[in-house]
Amino acid sequence: MHRLREILKDKLNKDEISLVPSSFDIIGSRNGAIALIEIPDELYEKREIIGNAILKIHKNVKAVYLKKSSRYGIYRLRKLELIAGEQLREVVHKEHGISLKMDVTKVYFSPREATERLRIASQVKKGECVMVMFAGIGPYALMIAKKQPSVKRVIAIEINPDAYKYLVENIKTNKVEEKVLPVLGDVKDKSKKWYGCCDRVVMPLPKGAYLFLDNAFNVLKKKEGYLHFYTWSKEEELYVKGYFDLEKTAILYNRNIKIINLRKVLPYAPRIYKVCLDVKIF
Ligand SMILES: C[S@@+](CC[C@H](N)C(=O)[O-])C[C@H]1O[C@@H](n2cnc3c(N)ncnc32)[C@H](O)[C@@H]1O
Structure with a gap:
């Protein structure tokens, strides 16, 4: 995932680059996936640039969401903000031979x-x-x-x-x-x-x-x-x-x-x- 920092080199300054997370979650498959990323408050204004960079690296990722809160409530959900891509919320995730369909905004x-x-x-x-x-x-x-x-x-x-x-x-x-x-x-x-x-x-x-x-x-x-x-x-x-x-x-x-x-x-x-x-x- 260090590719993200690499690709953002021309768009963010050195201090900002150092704050870009080295990893984020991808849920979905080759046919369509969603990325979920956590970024520090100092980078909030740059969220769209970061989201678009993720879309560029991962061609299967159609939407990038920012994790805006910790998990809360009985259902253990979190607040998400779409920062790049389309309004995709439902994907099928593949994991060790099983398929898991979900709306990432409604379930854990x-x-x-x-x-x-x-x-x-x-x-x-x-x-x-x-x-x-x-x-x-x-x-x-x-x-x-x-x-x-x-x-x-x-x-x-x-x-x-x-x-x-x-x-x-x-x-x-x-x-x-x-x-x-x-x-x-x-x-x-x-x-x-x-x-x-x-x-x-x-x-x-x-x-x-x-x-x-x-x-x-x-x-x-x-x-x-x-x-x-x-x-x-x-x-x-x-x-x-x-x-x-x-x-x-x-x-x-x-x-x-x-x-x-x-x-x-x-x-x-x-x-x-x-x-x-x-x-x-x-
Ligand atoms: C941490 S998530 C784990 C979900 C799933 N096992 C997984 O690994 O993806 C906990 C789940 O428990 C559910 N939950 C919380 N309290 C519950 C209760 N009292 N009875 C049944 N389900 C509950 C939540 O809605 C949530 O989906």
Whole structure:
């Protein structure tokens, strides 16, 4: 992506060039993609120039949006401003053999988490019943169904009606209707139907997944099950709070926990990381 700085050399001064981010997200495919970029306030007046430079480098990118806020609200969306290209909002993103259609302004999606999704999917064994809480447009659920075709069932629960609409469509497009069950609603209520039924629960909501740990423990089969628990943590105590929350719930439900894997997924803010604790509950 340093090509962006290279191409902007004649249009911005040296100080400005040094502020141009070295990376940005591209969502979509060769047939049409959207770029999402974060730029510091000092470069706001130059946003159009930067957006047009991105269009020049990536011929498949039809629209460039500026990330104007952090993620907010239950749906984890962010404010976006179109800074170059056409009013394109809906694209199909390809990731490790799955297609994900979405409107980038209405749903959560991060292309940076593809490796993490693959990591989780590769742990799923034949015949498992898996619940993906906070399913979004379906990247975890679909990846699991594609990578482990012998999975028994994947229950995908999502509260944002727009994300749910794409989840349903993506299940069909990827031909996994037999395996993935989309559920619209709040995990707090909807998960109850599967209490005692699942071998594995995925909880990809770093902001607040701990508030749903009681549901997750109840959803897992009594004998044993696996939990993939996401949270944000400071660099110096990456897994402390997550482990504490898990242990607290385990005591409450008279269960045991064993850590299978601890993973620093992605940086979230300076010295803060999104982390995942993979644990066995028995
Ligand atoms: C961080 S996003 C992750 C989405 C998806 N798993 C992915 O990786 O792209 C969290 C998702 O959880 C949904 N969500 C938040 N609270 C929820 C709740 N109580 N019940 C169901 N879904 C919820 C949001 O709408 C959002 O789509």
